[in-house]
Amino acid sequence: MPPKLDNKLPPKPVRQRLPQYLWYVREQRSRANKYVTSQEIAYALGITSSTVRQDFSSLNITNGARQGYAVEELDRAISNLVHLSKEKPLVVVGAGNLGRALALHGNLAKYGFSVRAIVDNDPAVVGSEVGGLVVRSIDELPSVVREHNINIGVIAVPAESAQRVADLLILSGVDGLLNLALGRVVAPERVSLVHNRIVSSLLQLSHVMPVD
Amino acid sequence: MPPKLDNKLPPKPVRQRLPQYLWYVREQRSRANKYVTSQEIAYALGITSSTVRQDFSSLNITNGARQGYAVEELDRAISNLVHLSKEKPLVVVGAGNLGRALALHGNLAKYGFSVRAIVDNDPAVVGSEVGGLVVRSIDELPSVVREHNINIGVIAVPAESAQRVADLLILSGVDGLLNLALGRVVAPERVSLVHNRIVSSLLQLSHVMPVD
DNA sequence: TAGATTGTTAATCGATTAACAATC
DNA sequence: TAGATTGTTAATCGATTAACAATC
Numbered sequence: 001m002p003p004k005l006d007n008k009l010p011p012k013p014v015r016q017r018l019p020q021y022l023w024y025v026r027e028q029r030s031r032a033n034k035y036v037t038s039q040e041i042a043y044a045l046g047i048t049s050s051t052v053r054q055d056f057s058s059l060n061i062t063n064g065a066r067q068g069y070a071v072e073e074l075d076r077a078i079s080n081l082v083h084l085s086k087e088k089p090l091v092v093v094g095a096g097n098l099g100r101a102l103a104l105h106g107n108l109a110k111y112g113f114s115v116r117a118i119v120d121n122d123p124a125v126v127g128s129e130v131g132g133l134v135v136r137s138i139d140e141l142p143s144v145v146r147e148h149n150i151n152i153g154v155i156a157v158p159a160e161s162a163q164r165v166a167d168l169l170i171l172s173g174v175d176g177l178l179n180l181a182l183g184r185v186v187a188p189e190r191v192s193l194v195h196n197r198i199v200s201s202l203l204q205l206s207h208v209m210p211v212d
Numbered sequence: 213m214p215p216k217l218d219n220k221l222p223p224k225p226v227r228q229r230l231p232q233y234l235w236y237v238r239e240q241r242s243r244a245n246k247y248v249t250s251q252e253i254a255y256a257l258g259i260t261s262s263t264v265r266q267d268f269s270s271l272n273i274t275n276g277a278r279q280g281y282a283v284e285e286l287d288r289a290i291s292n293l294v295h296l297s298k299e300k301p302l303v304v305v306g307a308g309n310l311g312r313a314l315a316l317h318g319n320l321a322k323y324g325f326s327v328r329a330i331v332d333n334d335p336a337v338v339g340s341e342v343g344g345l346v347v348r349s350i351d352e353l354p355s356v357v358r359e360h361n362i363n364i365g366v367i368a369v370p371a372e373s374a375q376r377v378a379d380l381l382i383l384s385g386v387d388g389l390l391n392l393a394l395g396r397v398v399a400p401e402r403v404s405l406v407h408n409r410i411v412s413s414l415l416q417l418s419h420v421m422p423v424d
Numbered sequence: 425t426a427g428a429t430t431g432t433t434a435a436t437c438g439a440t441t442a443a444c445a446a447t448c
Numbered sequence: 449t450a451g452a453t454t455g456t457t458a459a460t461c462g463a464t465t466a467a468c469a470a471t472c
Contacts, residue, residue: 009418013439019412023371023394037453044396049453050441057455065448065454082415090414101313102410107394111411152417159235176417178410182235182319184256192418198314198390199323200231201408202302203294205364205388206221225463249429261429262465269431277430277472 010081014055019111020045021055022078029071037068088113089148091174093165094156095120095128095135098180102154104131116148121161138168145172152176159183166193222293226267231323232257233267234290240283249280300325301360303386305377306368307332307340307347310392314366316343328360333373350380357384364388371395378405 010018024044028036038056042049056069059077064070079085092099095118102108103115118130121138128135136144144150153169155162155177162183169177170191177193179185182200187193202208222230236256240248250268254261268281271289276282291297304311307330314320315327330342333350340347348356356362365381367374367389374395381389382403389405391397394412399405414420 009421011439012416015416015418015421016412019394019409019415020396024396039453046396046398048441050443051439053454054440054456063447063454065446066452067448068453081421083420088414088420097313097316101309104309105410107411108414111415113411113414151419152414176419178414178417182231184232184236184258186258194413194416196408196410196413197231198317198408199319199325200228201406202300202320202325202364202390203231203323204224204227204406205390206227206404207363207388208295208300209221209227209293223463251429260465262467263463265430266432266464275430275471277470278428279472280429 010055010058017045017047017051017055018078018082021052022075022082022084025071025075025078029075033071035064035067035069036071036074040068082111084112086112088152089116089150090114090152090154091116091141091144091148091150091169092118092154092156093120093138093141093169095122095125095130096156099154099156100130102156102180103133113152116150117144119144138165141168142172145169145174150174152178155179155181155185157181222267222270229257229259229263229267230290230294233264234287234294234296237283237287237290241287245283247276247279247281248283248286252280294323296324298324300364301328301362302326302364302366303328303353303356303360303362303381304330304366304368305332305350305353305381307334307337307342308368311366311368312342314368314392315345325364328362329356331356350377353380354384357381357386362386364390367391367393367397369393 021041024041038049038052041052061073061077090113092103092115099118103118108115117136118133119136119138119141120126126135126137151174153174155165157165159182162179162181162185166177166185166187170187175191177187177191179193179195180197182197185193233253236253250261250264253264273285273289302325304315304327311330315330320327329348330345331348331350331353332338338347338349363386365386367377369377371394374391374393374397378389378397378399382399387403389399389403391405391407392409394409397405
C-alpha cells in the first residue's frame with residue numbers, strides 16, 4: 001500500500017480558511033517567528049485550535065509536537081496546496097466598476113491569479129484601457145480564452161445577463177466560474193462555481209435585521 | 213400567550229439565501245406571475261424545495277397550500293425581514309479600487325444601503341470625488357459617522373490596516389462591519405462582523421487545487 | 425371532493441469541538 | 449525525562465433533506 005496517496009480535495013470550509021492561514025503564517029514569517037502553535041493561529045483567526053489541527057492534519061507535515069508548527073514548512077505546504085506559485089489566468093467579463101476594480105486588484109496576483117483579459121458588450125467601453133489591458137468585445141471571448149489559456153471566468157455583469165455570460169464562458173472552455181452577480185447561475189458538474197455577492201454579505205450583518 | 217412574538221433572527225445560511233429569494237421573487241413579479249411554488253424556487257436557486265419551505269416557515273405568511281406562495285406577499289414578507297425599504301447608511305473606508313467600486317455599486321441602493329461617505333488616509337486622495345461624494349480624511353471618521361447616522365462600516369483597506377480601521381469604526385459608533393480585507397479583524401460581541409474576500413472565493417474554485 | 429403544496433417533525437449529513445493517547 | 453503540543457477518534461452541534469399529515 002502506497003504511503004498515503006489519497007488525492008482528495010479538502011472540504012469547502014477548509015478551503016475557505018486556507019487563505020487566512022496563509023496570510024497569518026506569512027505575517028509570522030515576516031516577523032521572523034520560527035514556530036506557531038494551533039492555539040495562536042486559532043486565536044488570531046477567531047476559531048478553535050481543534051479546527052486548526054483538524055484542517056492541518058491532511059497537510060502531511062512533520063509533527064512538531066513540542067513547539068508547534070514550523071512556520072516555513074507550513075507556508076510551503078499551504079502554498080503548495082492552493083497552487084500559489086502557479087499562474088492561474090482568468091478573464092473578467094464586465095468592465096463596470098466591479099469588473100475594473102477586480103482587474104486592478106493587487107491582491108489577486110499575490111495568490112497567483114492573473115487577470116489576462118477583460119471583456120464587455122458595450123461598444124462604448126470596448127477599446128478603452130483598464131490596468132494595462134484593452135477591453136475587448138464579448139464576441140471575442142472564445143478566442144480570448146483560447147489565446148491566453150484561461151480557465152477561470154469572473155462574472156461581473158448585471159443579474160439578468162449572469163447566466164448568459166456563464167454559458168458563454170463555459171462554451172469558451174473555462175472550467176471555473178466566480179459569479180459576482182446576484183442572478184441565478186447554473187453550471188454542469190465538471191465546471192466549478194462559486195458565488196460572491198457583496199449585497200448578500202451586507203445583509204448578513206445581523207443588526208440589519210434588528211430584533212426590536 | 214401572545215400570537216407568536218418570537219423575535220429571533222434567522223440563522224446565517226438563511227440570511228445568505230434571502231437576497232436570492234428576493235431576487236427571484238421580483239423576477240417573477242416582473243413577469244406578472246402571481247404564484248410560485250417551493251419547487252420552482254428551489255430549482256432556480258439550485259437548492260431543495262425542503263430548504264425553501266423550511267426557510268419560509270418563519271415568515272408568517274398565509275398558507276397557499278394549493279398553488280404555492282403568493283408572489284406579492286412573499287416579496288413583502290422578505291423585503292420586510294431584510295428591512296429593504298429602510299435606509300441603511302454606510303461609510304466606506306479606503307478609496308482604492310475596491311472602495312470606489314463599492315461606492316459606485318448600484319445594487320447596494322436596491323437593497324436599501326446608501327453609501328453616505330468615503331474616507332481615506334492618503335492626503336493625495338482626500339478631496340477627490342467618487343460618485344458624487346468627496347473623499348474625506350480618515351481623521352474625520354468619528355464626526356462623519358455621527359453626522360450621517362451611519363451604523364455600517366465597510367473595510368476596504370490593505371490587510372495590515374484592517375484591524376486598526378475596524379477599531380476606529382467601532383470607536384466612531386458603528387455597530388456593523390463588512391471586512392473586505394484579508395487581514396484578521398476581531399470585534400466585540402455587540403458589533404456584527406462579516407467577511408467577504410474575493411481571493412478566498414477564487415481559491416474555493418475546486419479546480420484551483422486539482423487532484424492530479 | 426381530489427389533488428397539489430405547504431408546514432413541521434424526524435432522519436441524515438457534515439462540520440466543529442472536545443478529549444486524550446501518541447509524539448517530540 | 450517531563451511538559452507541551454500534535455494527530456485523531458468520538459461527541460456535539462447545526463444545517464439540510466426526507467417524509468407525511470394538515471391545509472387549501
